[in-house]
Amino acid sequence: xxxxxxxHLKETVRRFVRERLxxxxxxxxxxxxVPAEVRAELKRLGLFGLTIPAEYxxxxxxxxxxxxxxxxxxxxxxxxxxxxxxxxGIGSQGIxxxxxxxxxxxxxxxxxxxxxxxxxxxxxxxxxxxxxxxKTRAVxxxxxxxxxxxxxxxTNAPYANVFTLMARxxxxxxxxxxxxxxxxxxxxxxxxxxxxxxxxxxxxxxxCDVFFEDVEVPAENIIxxxxxxxxxxxxxxxxxxxxxISGICVGTAERLIHESVGYxxxxxxxxxxxxxxQLIQAMxxxxxxxxxxxxALVLETAGRYDRGERTTMDAAxxxxxxxxxxxxxxxxxxxxxxxxxxxxxTAVEHFYRDVRLFRIYEGTSQIQQLVIAREMRRAFEG
Amino acid sequence: xxxxxxxxxxxDANVKIRVKADKTGVELANVKMAMNPFDEIAVExxxxxxxxxVATEIVAxxxxxxxxxxxxxxxxxxxxxxxxxxxxxxxxQPLAVAKLLKAIVAxxxxxxxxxxxxxxxxxxxxxxxxxxxxxxxxxxxxxSKLALAAGKITVTREIDGGLETVLLDxxxxxxxxxxxxxxxxxxLPNIMKAKKKLIAETTPAELGVDPAPRLTTLKVEEPVKRKxxxxxxxxxxxxxxxxxxxxxx
Ligand SMILES: Cc1cc2nc3c(=O)[nH]c(=O)nc-3n(C[C@H](O)[C@H](O)[C@H](O)COP(=O)(O)OP(=O)(O)OC[C@H]3O[C@@H](n4cnc5c(N)ncnc54)[C@H](O)[C@@H]3O)c2cc1C
Ligand SMILES: Cc1cc2nc3c(=O)[nH]c(=O)nc-3n(C[C@H](O)[C@H](O)[C@H](O)COP(=O)(O)OP(=O)(O)OC[C@H]3O[C@@H](n4cnc5c(N)ncnc54)[C@H](O)[C@@H]3O)c2cc1C
Numbered sequence: 001x002x003x004x005x006x007x008h009l010k011e012t013v014r015r016f017v018r019e020r021l022x023x024x025x026x027x028x029x030x031x032x033x034v035p036a037e038v039r040a041e042l043k044r045l046g047l048f049g050l051t052i053p054a055e056y057x058x059x060x061x062x063x064x065x066x067x068x069x070x071x072x073x074x075x076x077x078x079x080x081x082x083x084x085x086x087x088x089g090i091g092s093q094g095i096x097x098x099x100x101x102x103x104x105x106x107x108x109x110x111x112x113x114x115x116x117x118x119x120x121x122x123x124x125x126x127x128x129x130x131x132x133x134x135k136t137r138a139v140x141x142x143x144x145x146x147x148x149x150x151x152x153x154x155t156n157a158p159y160a161n162v163f164t165l166m167a168r169x170x171x172x173x174x175x176x177x178x179x180x181x182x183x184x185x186x187x188x189x190x191x192x193x194x195x196x197x198x199x200x201x202x203x204x205x206x207x208c209d210v211f212f213e214d215v216e217v218p219a220e221n222i223i224x225x226x227x228x229x230x231x232x233x234x235x236x237x238x239x240x241x242x243x244x245i246s247g248i249c250v251g252t253a254e255r256l257i258h259e260s261v262g263y264x265x266x267x268x269x270x271x272x273x274x275x276x277x278q279l280i281q282a283m284x285x286x287x288x289x290x291x292x293x294x295x296a297l298v299l300e301t302a303g304r305y306d307r308g309e310r311t312t313m314d315a316a317x318x319x320x321x322x323x324x325x326x327x328x329x330x331x332x333x334x335x336x337x338x339x340x341x342x343x344x345x346t347a348v349e350h351f352y353r354d355v356r357l358f359r360i361y362e363g364t365s366q367i368q369q370l371v372i373a374r375e376m377r378r379a380f381e382g
Numbered sequence: 383x384x385x386x387x388x389x390x391x392x393x394d395a396n397v398k399i400r401v402k403a404d405k406t407g408v409e410l411a412n413v414k415m416a417m418n419p420f421d422e423i424a425v426e427x428x429x430x431x432x433x434x435x436v437a438t439e440i441v442a443x444x445x446x447x448x449x450x451x452x453x454x455x456x457x458x459x460x461x462x463x464x465x466x467x468x469x470x471x472x473x474x475q476p477l478a479v480a481k482l483l484k485a486i487v488a489x490x491x492x493x494x495x496x497x498x499x500x501x502x503x504x505x506x507x508x509x510x511x512x513x514x515x516x517x518x519x520x521x522x523x524x525x526s527k528l529a530l531a532a533g534k535i536t537v538t539r540e541i542d543g544g545l546e547t548v549l550l551d552x553x554x555x556x557x558x559x560x561x562x563x564x565x566x567x568x569x570l571p572n573i574m575k576a577k578k579k580l581i582a583e584t585t586p587a588e589l590g591v592d593p594a595p596r597l598t599t600l601k602v603e604e605p606v607k608r609k610x611x612x613x614x615x616x617x618x619x620x621x622x623x624x625x626x627x628x629x630x631x
Contacts, residue, residue, distance in 0.1 A: 008455060008573050016567050046570035059570055 006065045013072040016045060021076045028079050028204040029350055039083055042114070048084040049112030051240075052092055056108035063240070063302040067247035071295070074251020078354050079204025081248060086156045087111050089244055090362070091118030093237040094164040094181050098224040103183060107162060116161035119186075121151040121210055122234055129367050131166075132176035132231050136212060138167035140219065145169070145182065147190075147215040153361075157193055158206045160186045165212075166234055169227045181223040181230035190215035201353030239315050241362055243305060246298045246318035249326040249358050252351060253291040256326070256333040259348050260284060263337050274336070283332040291329060294322040313375035320368035323358035330355045383530075383552075385428045385437045386492035387462065388483055389421040389444050391453040392503040405601040408503075417453050419565075420498025422460075423558040426565040427528060428496050429461040436530050437494070439463050443486055445474055451581055458576035459568035465581035466490075470593055472586070478593035480512035485589035487517060492553065494535070499524050499557040510557035520550040523557040 020041070028034055042048070051066060052058025061069070073081045086092070092111045095103055095118075110116040127133050136149025147167055154160075163184045170178035184191070194209030223233055261284060264275035274280045301314040333348040334341035341348050359365045393399060393408065394416040400409040417425075431437035442457035444450040445468040454465035468482055487495065500507035514521035522528075522537025526545065529536040530552075539546045540559045568576070586593045614620045624630045 002577070004452065004455070005574060005577050008452075008459065008568075008576075009570055012459075012568055012570065012573060020567075044569060045567060046572075049571070054574075059574060 001062055001065050006061075006068060009059075009061070009065060010068045010072060012045075013047070013069050014075075016041075017072050017076050017080075021080050025077045025347060025350075028077050029344065032203045034079050034083055034204050038080065039114075042080070042083050048087045048114035050084075050088045051244075052087075052096060052108050052112040056104055056112055058108065058112035063243060063305040064299070066244055067250075067298050067302045070244050070247025071251040071254065074248040074253075075255045077204065077350065078202045078248070078252075078357075082155065082202070082205040084114060086119050086160075087114065087117060089241045090120035090237055091156065091160070091162075091164060093240055094120070094223050094233050095183065097236050097240075098181070098229065098233045099183075100223075100225050102220070103223065107183060111162075117156055117159045118162050118164065119154050119156045119160035119210075120237070121154050121157075121163045122166045123152050123154070125150055125152050125209075129364055131234065132179065133174065134166050134168055134179055136165070136167040137171070138169050138180060138182065138217065140169070143219050145217045145219060145222075147182070147184070147212045147217055149212050151210040151212070153197065153207045154210050155205065155207050155361075157208050157210050158196060162186055163210065164223070164237075165217075166230050167212075169222075169230075173228075176231035177228050179230040179234075180227045181233045182217050183221040183223060184212075184215065184217050188215050188217065200356060201350060202357055203350070235312075238362055239312055240305070242315040242319040242368075243298065243301055243311070245358060245362055246294065246315075246322035247302075249322035249355070250291060250295045250298055252355055253287065253294065253322075253326045253329040256329045256348060256351055257284070257287050257291060259346070260287065260333045260336045263340075263346075267338075280336060283336055287329040287332050290325045294318075294325045297321060313372055313379075316363070316368040316371040316375070319358075319363060320365055320372065323355075324365060326355045327359060383431075383437050383494065384439045384441065384490065384492040385431060386483075386487065386490060386495045387421070387424050387428050387440060387442050387457065388479070388495070388497045388509070389425065389442055389453055389457055390418040390498070390501045390503075391415050391444060391446060391450050392418045392501050395419055395502060401602050401604050405603060407599065407602050415449065415453075417456050418498050418501045418503075420500060420502070420558050420560070422565040423560070423562050424496040424498055424556075425457045425460050425462060426563045427525075427556075427558060429566075430563065431494075431528075431530070432461065441466060441490060441492065443468065443483065445470065445479060445482060447471055454581050455573075455576050456568065458579045458581075459573040460566060461568075461572070462579075464579055467581050467583050468586060468589065469583055470586050472593045473595050474593055475595050475597055476506045476508035476512055477596060478586075478591065479509050480516055481591045482586060482589055482593065483509070483513050484516045485591055487513075494552060494554060494556065495519075496556045496558065499559055510555050514555040517553075517555070519553055519555050521555040521557070522548050522550050524559040525556050526559050526561045528556060528562070 049058030053060040095107055111118050138145040138147045165182045165184045168178050169180040190213045192211040197207045264280050265273050267274050298318050301318050305311045330352040334352050337348055340346050394414040397414050402409050428440045440462040442454050442462040443466045444454050451467055497510050524540045525537045526540045527538035533552050535550050537548050
């Protein structure tokens with residue numbers, strides 16, 4: 001993408017986030033919901049189609065633009081990004097990356113416009129980090145599959161019109177090779193939703209259990225048209241998603257730093273602004289340095305992704321470092337705010353809870369470490 | 383009906399303005415620029431006329447250095463159809479801009495020119511009026527509401543102490559006030575599409591206008607810093623201070 005258009009996209013999202021969304025943050029905290037009119041505005045803005053190719057009605061931005069926009073979206077409460085987060089990421093990318101032309105034509109334009117919401121259903125009550133072991137079963141009967149199982153913590157499930165579902169099609173292969181990815185319409189008979197999970201943070205986002213009971217799925221809805229490819233698809237989706245999430249972490253760190261500097265300059269103790277104290281300066285400097293390092297890592301990795309290089313390890317490094325980094329930055333931000341930082345009137349209070357999730361979903365920090373080390377060995381051993 | 387919308391590139395309204403050390407002007411190096419907010423309102427109003435099927439084409443014009451094209455792109459992304467960039471590095475004052483716009487009006491034949499009532503950098507509030515004078519067209523300035531019907535335009539104007547409504551024959555000049563509308567954010571797909579819209583380039587020489595400034599800026603200074611406040615104990619003391627020190631009455 002040319003630099004002028006990229007800058008123009010970024011600037012527009014930046015303005016929208018700061019003028020329109022930031023003033024609504026408290027309301028989202030209190031209501032635990034994003035106002036309906038904001039959902040409509042996000043649709044009108046075209047954000048749902050960010051990563052969906054232009055031929056299917058999206059913007060089809062490259063990874064470098066994707067992360068620049070993530071930096072801007074990260075500035076505000078994650079609930080806003082979550083409105084279209086699954087359409088941009090895990091809820092559409094399976095179809096974008098591995099879908100057949102017919103599947104793309106059928107689903108992507110509506111995902112791009114925001115007419116429908118897509119969710120990604122991999123995690124189960126007994127299966128989290130060990131994602132290759134999914135127990136949900138899909139049994140072939142004629143020209144359809146019959147699905148049974150439970151999915152857990154599924155983001156946007158209460159709004160979803162379509163699921164990218166990971167289910168085991170080959171019981172003789174208990175590992176990755178037995179898993180297939182399906183496109184499942186949310187209004188299929190036999191799908192039931194649990195009640196919305198009560199979460200630590202990220203208020204305004206919704207997750208819940210999704211129960212599949214003898215749900216019939218047309219055979220043509222296997223992503224890519226072939227059994228046994230589901231886990232590979234999921235990993236490709238997460239490879240890209242991890243870079244995006246890392247961009248969000250950087251954006252949130254920037255916001256936390258902005259709040260911290262503002263508070264430190266204005267808050268006076270012992271007769272002067274606390275920003276005059278070197279112990280406060282050390283916290284600010286550490287946060288700034290770490291956020292800048294994460295930003296550089298994310299931009300570098302996005303560039304390499306766009307050049308078609310293998311970035312599995314780099315994406316894991318981004319997710320690991322950026323999510324842990326924003327956790328430390330949020331902790332310092334609360335500390336710099338003193339007692340006020342523990343109170344719901346300050347933005348840092350909810351960001352402190354919000355960012356905790358980034359170290360857990362789309363692969364925990366430990367799983368990122370495992371991926372990084374595995375890739376290191378693979379490169380060494382050949 | 384064709385609508386012409388002149389737009390100016392100015393320092394972003396959120397930027398804290400700094401005066402140059404030599405007091406010749408304000409610092410522009412590495413400063414974030416944006417479309418003059420009143421002009422954004424003008425673009426928005428033109429788009430609404432287009433959506434209401436009153437306007438058929440919206441042409442955005444900007445004047446100045448190469449970077450003006452970015453500002454034109456913003457208007458194109460919001461919904462203008464094409465752009466005209468009058469390239470010049472000369473400092474443009476209201477009369478020069480009005481003359482250049484007159485030359486563009488002669489070529490484009492718009493029925494309506496909607497422009498900001500003033501630019502937030504120099505706050506001149508002159509260009510629309512000068513253009514109306516040069517063209518001999520009616521003008522509706524400080525518009526807070528527009529309505530078009532049967533070759534005429536009704537303009538509600540914000541004036542001291544209330545609203546005034548005027549009826550103008552077309553073609554006409556309208557200048558926008560803050561409350562005319564709330565400009566939209568360009569949608570991301572439209573930003574991508576704006577890349578393909580046409581921006582024609584021209585120069586003051588091609589338009590037969592000498593843009594040289596007629597006024598000389600002697601010096602630019604920061605406003606005096608606000609002094610710290612004082613607390614008064616009684617209403618009487620306040621009245622006393624307002625009268626004797628602040629000389630308010
Ligand atoms: C708010 C929220 C939204 C979510 N949205 C979705 C969604 O939309 N779709 C979806 O499919 N899932 C979603 N998830 C699930 C998320 O991806 C999982 O929670 C995550 O992968 C971790 O799995 P788990 O919770 O089962 O933890 P576990 O896998 O049980 O892990 C527990 C702990 O053990 C560690 N651990 C596990 N294995 C190892 C190992 N081999 N070595 C070292 N340590 C290990 C983990 O790092 C962690 O610290 C969401 C979760 C949350 C909280
Ligand atoms: C839930 C809660 C319950 C509380 N209960 C009580 C109570 O019952 N009674 C009561 O009296 N108070 C109570 N407090 C107040 C609490 O003791 C103060 O919040 C705390 O002492 C910090 O003061 P502060 O919030 O004004 O932060 P500040 O003093 O403004 O500190 C802001 C930041 O600056 C740092 N800082 C300040 N001075 C320096 C310095 N010289 N050098 C380096 N760093 C510095 C601080 O460490 C902190 O990181 C409570 C607070 C909370 C949040």
